[in-house]
Amino acid sequence: MIAIGEASRRSGVGIETIRYYEREGVVPRPVRAANNRRLYSEDDVGRLRFLKRCRDLGFPLADAKALLELSHRDDDECQSVKTIAERHTAKVREKIEELQRLEAALAELTRNCSDGNVSCPMLNRLSR
Template sequence: MIAIGEAARQSGVSIETIRYYEREGVVPPAKRAGNGRRVYSEKAIGRLRFIKRCRDLGFSIAQGKGLLSLSEGENQNCAVVRDISTKHLTDVRAKIEELKALEGALEELTASCQTGSVSCRMLEALAR
């Protein structure tokens, strides 16, 4: 059994995140050592790594839990996983487009700033 600090190191997830995942039911509550401290199995650390990778890819906690459930089930349904990831990819592409539009608006506003001018066109545009 592995202490929470070492579990955090091995999984790449902070101690507070591990506790949060336990409260949210992402991972089952840890077993307790004789001194009352949380201890984790290799399987639990694997689950933490899996969820971390999901989060690194931008999946929500709920999506990560769903993917984890599919990965641990007897019927690993690749079609369901594909549907989840395709939806997520569509959402990511939409966010990229929103960020590109934001970038263009900021570039335009920033370009309207004139060094040494008392009146700032960007602030005026934001106030409208």
């Protein structure tokens, strides 16, 4: 059993994030030592690593929790996992489209900029 600092180091999840996951019921509360310090098992660290990977891929916490729960089931939940991943992929594509529109708008605004102007065309356009 290890302390929260070591669990954080091994999993790559910050201490405050670990505490947040515990409060929100994303991971089970750890056992406590006689001095009331949290103690984590290798399984706990594995859960934290799993959640970190999910979050690194941009999954919302609710989906990361659902995937974690599915990973601990005995039956084959591949279709459920696929559904969650496809839904997330669609959201990622929407964000990419939104960012491309933003990039085009910024490019149009900056296209009119030139060094040495007394009045900045971009600021004038933003003011309208």
